[in-house]
Amino acid sequence: MSLYVPPQPEPVAVGSRTVIPLVDAAGHVLPPERLFPDLPDAELTRLLTAEGTSEPMAVTGFAILGADTTILVDTCLGGGKQGRKGPFPGFTSRWMDTLAEAGIAPDAVDVVVNTHLHHDHVGWNTTDELKPTFPNARYLLAEAEYEHLGTGRLRHADRVRECVTPVAEAGLLHLISGVHEIDDGVRLLPAPGHTPGHLVAEITDSGRTAIIAGDLIHHPLQLLRPDVSSSLCEDPALAAESRHRVLNDLADRTGVLLAAHLTRSGTIHRDGAGFSLRDLP
Template sequence: MRLHVPPQPPPVTVGRRTVVPLIDAAGHVLPPERLLPGLPPADLERLLATDGMRAPMVVTGFAVLGAGTTILVDTCLGGDKRGKRGPFPGFTSRWMTTLAEAGVEPGSVDVVVTTHLHHDHVGWHTTDDLKPAFPRARHLLAEAEYEHFAAGRTRHAERIGECLLPVQEAGLLDLIAGAHRIDDGVRLLPAPGHSPGHLVVEITDGGRTAVIAGDLVHHPLQLLRPDVSSSLCEDPALAAESRRRVLDDLADRSGLFFATHLARSGTVRREGSGFVLDDPLR
């Protein structure tokens, strides 16, 4: 499997803030029949014929800029760690360069949000020599997610430890329980199921609402069929419940939806029993 870096999506304005998607990589990581095994083959083929459903999966982090706070949401794949190869041999992550091109320097970051502890969300928490990449940022993580990792129940635990433990040892890690407010316009909300402590980031500013949803959705097909969870979800039924709840709320508010593995964002609108993304107003 080959990964590549596609063109970066444009930033999106949410009141005084700007959400900047920062794609690290794209590729057909899992075929749809393996990613979405709960769908009968005939239904899967019919839905995949819908426009945009065969787009490659991306790995994206996000910068939330403005209102006096610089926030990062997830840090993608990361590089080699002390000579150990990264999770995709042959792929070199340039995400820190992409971040700099967006005008964000590591020392300017105030908060790093970890939606959950999977290796493609924490890779640049540390540099290649295992030092915190964002040395003055508070790193926020759900307590339930940390406990799951500490109990040895997380895949890729060694890689995640290389990315997380130096941050903890530097005194930069804050564990949170339940909802958590970063400032007057940004809060973290529990959305478990993909993992036990999975979080989403809600931004409300200037009459607009947006959610950076982590792995709430892995494939655009799940917007049309929010009842279908991916094979990567630890609790598929709970993941579907969280997905429906977040999308319903955004549809009620004409809110914006961003997700780690979707190549595009958009305004959530109901269509039949599911949802679609309309192009956001920039």
């Protein structure tokens, strides 16, 4: 397994809002046969030979700018907490440098959204010294997700706690339930299944719509087969239901999909029983 930092994608305009993908890393981290162990070999091979399904997996956070609000959605891998090694051997996250190169200072961030509590989505919630990285921000998290952390069944729970507990102790963690409006153009929608409190962020402005989808999708083949959930999903059937609902809504509006683990974004269109992702102009 090897991770690298690819060139950063172009920002995406959604009306007067701008979404900046902030890629932490990319690489063939999990082979498809481990992500989709229940798919028959012949079907997996067919899907992997379709156009656009052989891309590496990315780890991406997103900044939403505009309306005098700076919002981050997911904070990627993080560093070596208290001097320990980072989450992937041999890889050092420089995501904070990427954030600075985008012109975003930590103390200028107003809102941090954690779509869910997996370690590759919350890593830079805190510094290596276990202080909140964004001291002036409200950190938003689904209440069901926080409760799930308390059960001890969450993957990499100790590392996740290092990224969440200091934020809670600083009074910056805000738990939400149901649909939550951040401002007039950005709201958070429940999309459970991958984890109990998984969220997606919807941006609407000037007749355009985009969804930052967290881990609703792990691999491009799930656009062709939205009924197929990955081995990382805690409730595969519910995850597939959420995926169908969000993708159908995006297709109705020719909306833009941005997902943490896909290397490209684009508009969603129906394609047979599934969907296709078309490049933005």
